[in-house]
Amino acid sequence: MAYWLFKTEPDAFSIDDLKNAQEQSTFWEGVRNYQARNFLRDDVKLGDQIFIYHSSCKVPAIVGIAEVTEEAHPDPHQFDPSSDYFDEKSKPDSPKWFGVTVQFREKLRPISLKQIKADPRIIDLPLKKAGRLSIMPVTEEEFLLLKHYHNSEQL
Template identity: 60%
Template sequence: MAYWLFKTEPDAFGIQDLKERPGQTEPWDGVRNYQARNFLRDEVKLGDNVFIYHSSCKQVGIAGVAEVSREAYPDPSQFNPESRYYDPKATPDAPRWFCVDVTFKEAFAKTLLLKDIKATPQVTELGVVKKGHRLSIMPVTKTEWDILYAAASG
């Protein structure tokens, strides 16, 4: 099993939205960065744990946990001209973008704030603590997962 951090803007889609979905499952779609796409397509696997990280909001940080419940498949939004994620260069035979499905596991009582994550000396490799790192999907080491999970759920 691997560990991930998926960024989202909670006014568009947050941990509470996932919790309230039928079956508490939702496609994690709309990723339009090649490195993040490659993580989704090539490395994110069924059963992996995911921190849901809220950004561009007042309480920036880790808000909860989801689990990958379906591995990568072509993101349908790339084929829909009505979608803001439409990509005219993508075709069903040659998709450019992928998504995974995630299922709600847990919402933390309080968001583990970015300032607290940055203040944790054992957390040095996580992308959100590095200057200029803007990926929406990033790996989390097992050690960092354990430390951050304990801090968020404690």
């Protein structure tokens, strides 16, 4: 099993939207960054655990946990001209963009980016260094640390 952090803007899709989705599950769509796409297509696997991270908001933070319930398959929005995620260069026989299906597991007390950056135990998390990537790996140690300490004032 691997661990990931998926960013989302809460105005577009929040942890509560995932929690309230049919079967608490959704296709993670709209990733249009090649490195993030490669993670989704090649590395994210069934059963992997995901931190859901709210970005582009007043307090960017890890807000919940989801699990991969279906591995990568083509993002259908890339073929829909009415979609914001349409890509005229992508073809059904050679799709460029992929997504995975994730299911809600747990809502966390927010763990802010400020708290994460201040914690010396968090070393490898790409969010701490270059937070622009929408899908990023998390080490098992950091995932467990953040998961178990989300209710602690020590973070």
